[in-house]
Amino acid sequence: MMPQRVICHGCKHLLYEGAELRPPDEIIHQYEGKCPNCGKKLSLLPQDVEVKPARK
Numbered sequence: 001m002m003p004q005r006v007i008c009h010g011c012k013h014l015l016y017e018g019a020e021l022r023p024p025d026e027i028i029h030q031y032e033g034k035c036p037n038c039g040k041k042l043s044l045l046p047q048d049v050e051v052k053p054a055r056k
């Protein structure tokens with residue numbers, strides 16, 4: 001299984017990492033719409049969160 005990563009585009013803070021694929025809006029909702037690290041407002045726009053498979 002390929003883990004999923006969701007990263008804040010503002011500060012590269014790792015918002016979610018796990019083997020279970022989750023929709024970005026669910027993850028954003030979990031953080032109440034903003035990055036817990038830099039406070040940047042998250043949106044569903046791909047430039048605000050980065051979702052990609054975590055692989056080396």
Ligand SMILES: [Zn+2]
Binds near residue numbers: 010013035036038
């Ligand atoms: Zn951030």
